[in-house]
Amino acid sequence: MTAMGGTTARPLLRAGGDPPVDISRIPAREAADRELSKPMYHENDPNLVERALDHIGEWIGKLFHAASDVAPGGPLGLVVVAVIVVALCAALWWRLGTPGRISAAQDALFHDGPRSAAEHRTAAEAHAAAHRWTEAVQERMRALVRSLEERALLDPRPGRTADEAASEAARALPGHADRLRTAAREFDDVTYGGRTADEPTYLRLRDLDTDIEGTTPHLSAVAGGTAE
Template sequence: MSPTGGVLNVVPALWRSGDEPPVTIPRDPAREAARRELAKRMYHENDPGLPQRALNAFWDWVERLFTAASTATPGGTLGLVVIVLAVLAVLGALWWRLGTPQRTPTASATLFDDRPRSAAEHRAAAEAHAAQGHWSQAVQERMRAIVRSLEERALLDVRPGRTADEAASEAGRTLPGQADRLRAAARDFDDVTYGGRAAGEGTYGRLADLDADLERTRPALAATALDARQGAAG
């Protein structure tokens, strides 16, 4: 037997000396002899390890898949690359718009937890989060401060289990001039809390400005009554 091109060729015959005819080995025993020979350790000392073989098999599969896809795609390889990039761009846009998918729907979750806190406490918590750059938590606490402040001013009734959307809708009827900003704030709260989106400094700034403006805003009924009294006095 002699190695040729990395593969052993088994000679299926043994030659006797002199004029005697060679001893011929049948095909199956010859194949078995070659198998035993090739199984010897000396032929496998430089073989790659199992992880490397698995990795090679994976990349071979990827190459075959890519080749098959490129032959079936208009434009060949270039067309396939363009399609893949377009799909990735669409997925990235959806991820940015919708945020991280949630395991269970939580759109009806309540605004507050079980421990009641004042508007001032929620504002202090929001500012503490903002100082550390934790904008998502800051947005949550600022929205809670807005709703709690409206409850403390008796512009909203104190109702356990209220959601941010419900609070914005109810407060918008009492403060119609701020209704759009209240709904936008509720959406920001829901996106952060239930949609998995990360808030930024700008989002928190909008809620903080709304909170300050609401403190200076009179409810519609009170403003109408005050104007009526001023008109009667004039």
Template sequence: MGGPVTPGRDAAREAAERELSKPIYHENDPGLLQRAADRFWEWVGDLFDRASGSTPGGALGLVAVAVLLALAAAALWWRLGTPRRAAAGAGELFADGPRSAADHRTAAEAHAAAGRWTEAVQERMRAVVRSLEERTLLDPRPGRTADEAAAEAAVPLPAHAAELRAAARAFDDVTYGSRPGTPDTYAHLRTLDEALSRTKPAPTGPRP
């Protein structure tokens, strides 16, 4: 009888690979998500090590730079406010369809009575502009912004140009700048609305 047959190197490797591929040897292996997370954190660690090696002060200097960047971002966020309604007509004044000045005034007073000063400011500014349109001091135009309305209304009402600009700025602040409306802001807008309703437009024709 011959001696035991010794498998070749390739055959032995293939046999070992088949044996190690059996599920019993992989029951405790980390899952796909765990392996991906491990690779991600390894990449972050390598990135941090490389960055700290090239930053004055090493890891401590890198942390200081990161803190300064975070503070700068927070300051910018606070200064500019949370972006709101960026896609709502690119700042247009009337986004909910046409309503009369009386309707906007009624809505504004209801919001003010409930302490919703931001909405009250918005509706009172809309009442101001709609009233000017109803009096034909402004041409009705879809998509008009508060700033545009103030600039256009200042032509027939030059005595109130500064108040109109301030009203438009207040509308933009509460609508797009994340600044809350206040009772004082609303009171100024209501006073302006009432004053404009009593003001006659400046003559636009040639002087004799």
């Protein structure tokens, strides 16, 4: 049989006993590809999602197999390492809150227009009566800080955070320093950390606000003030 275009030709009998014709290897392969591409040959093939899941499963399996080879104690050591990593992640989440809290905690304490301490307290009590403790805590902390501004213990400053307010107020109210810092931390937890406040948290903050209202500040710690 002769060669055509550098490929080996093979005979193909025509219907009716006609003399065979030569067909090159490349057109034959193309004809076979067209035939096999018909949907009838692929009805039971896995779909795209199934193929993707299969590849992911194979990749994860290879990854764990490779890790188990280098982990102390083989597969058991790998399990121990995984448990430790999960425990550390859970501990970090519990301490820091949801991701993004660190940057979000620098946001201002007040987001709306100027409101008096009395208005913030009224809003806090309304939220508390409806058992909306997170909102109640937020409004009570704002009432406390606004009250300190109204008493000139803090200068009204846009953009002040709860932490900054607590630190500044502690200089004039050293006897409440720890409670102020705790209140600021709890405000950040529920406002930026994704936590949910409860009634005891609100009651602690309400008592702090009330106690500070009846406390005589150390004016020597306030710039330009005179000690009492």
